[in-house]
Amino acid sequence: MNKKKLPVIISIAAVSVVVFFIFTKATFIFIQPGERGVIFRPFGSGLDKEHIFKEGVHIIAPWNDMTIYEVKEQSIEFSADNPVYTTLDVLDKNGLTIEVEVTIRFYPAYDSIGTIHEKFGPSYPEKLVVPEVRSAVRKIMGKYKAEEIYSTMRQEVEEGIISETQNNLANNSIIMTALLVRSIVIPADIKTAIETKLTKEQEALSKQYDLQISLQNYKIDSIDAEAIANYNHIINASLTDKILKQKGIDATIELSKSTNAKTVIIGNSEDGLPLILGQ
Numbered sequence: 321m322n323k324k325k326l327p328v329i330i331s332i333a334a335v336s337v338v339v340f341f342i343f344t345k346a347t348f349i350f351i352q353p354g355e356r357g358v359i360f361r362p363f364g365s366g367l368d369k370e371h372i373f374k375e376g377v378h379i380i381a382p383w384n385d386m387t388i389y390e391v392k393e394q395s396i397e398f399s400a401d402n403p404v405y406t407t408l409d410v411l412d413k414n415g416l417t418i419e420v421e422v423t424i425r426f427y428p429a430y431d432s433i434g435t436i437h438e439k440f441g442p443s444y445p446e447k448l449v450v451p452e453v454r455s456a457v458r459k460i461m462g463k464y465k466a467e468e469i470y471s472t473m474r475q476e477v478e479e480g481i482i483s484e485t486q487n488n489l490a491n492n493s494i495i496m497t498a499l500l501v502r503s504i505v506i507p508a509d510i511k512t513a514i515e516t517k518l519t520k521e522q523e524a525l526s527k528q529y530d531l532q533i534s535l536q537n538y539k540i541d542s543i544d545a546e547a548i549a550n551y552n553h554i555i556n557a558s559l560t561d562k563i564l565k566q567k568g569i570d571a572t573i574e575l576s577k578s579t580n581a582k583t584v585i586i587g588n589s590e591d592g593l594p595l596i597l598g599q
Contacts, residue, residue: 349378354392358433360385369434387442389433393497396449398422405450407505410458412466416510420461421503424453424485424496432493439492448492453499456484466506467514474504 351357357373360366361384373386380386398405399421408420426449428436440447460480461469469477478501486496506514 347379347382349373349380349386349388351375351378351388354390356389356391356430356433357386358389358437360387367434367438369438372431372433387437389428389437389442391427391430391433393425393427394445395423395425396445396453398453399502408454408457410461412461412469412506413464414466416466416507418461418466418469419503419505420457420501422453422457422481423498423500423502424449425498426489426494426496429493429495436493444494449489449494452488453485456481456488460484466510469504470506470510470514477501 349357351373353375355375357378359368359371359373359380361368361381363383378386396405398408400407408422410418410420412418426445428444436444460477463480464473464477481501482499485499489496
């Protein structure tokens with residue numbers, strides 16, 4: 321081999337190896353289960369929003385760029401223990417501060433990764449999901465008073481937040497699977513006032529219930545007394561002297577038929593039985 325050509329051959333081989341490794345790394349894309357890929361072709365059609373790459377091995381041109389998205393369900397927790405997404409501070413209808421802890425679970429719509437990539441990019445949870453949750457919580461809770469949120473209207477408030485967030489995210493190709501309002505903390509003095517008011521209302525309802533029961537029992541007793549009085553009136557009206565005498569005769573006859581030892585004492589009153597028997 322010509323010694324003059326050796327350096328050239330070595331250089332060509334080295335460049336070929338480098339190009340090979342660069343080409344291999346750039347063109348073989350591994351997408352794991354629970355992931356999707358979207359491709360950008362700078363020298364072609366640009367961002368391909370229609371063709372979404374699924375899990376597996378894919379070969380692309382080295383000058384194209386593939387972005388991998390996780391499509392598994394994710395969660396974001398707004399709480400005092402989370403240094404990134406802390407408790408949400410919300411103003412009620414009267415301007416009182418309420419602290420709310422929320423957890424949201426979501427995932428991107430598989431076939432809309434291209435649209436999400438174009439609008440928000442891989443950081444869509446921070447750019448889209450977090451602001452939408454904050455906006456929905458503040459919007460819905462701002463319609464109610466702290467007293468209503470804490471007591472009578474809590475379920476309605478939670479349903480409003482869920483519906484608002486779900487619709488806004490769905491319009492941006494994000495599927496919300498759950499939103500949990502885990503804690504609602506209102507100012508201590510307002511909480512005490514609300515609990516005192518609720519206690520008094522419960523006491524008033526209890527007294528009202530007792531009064532209704534007493535009134536109901538009174539009505540029942542009145543009805544029973546009236547029924548007894550009517551019964552006695554009917555009986556008294558139907559018991560004539562003749563009927564009473566006939567009853568006495570029947571009782572005396574039955575008594576005389578008895579085989580047991582007995583003594584019959586005959587009275588002598590004006591309406592007594594002896595007079596009846598004597599007749």
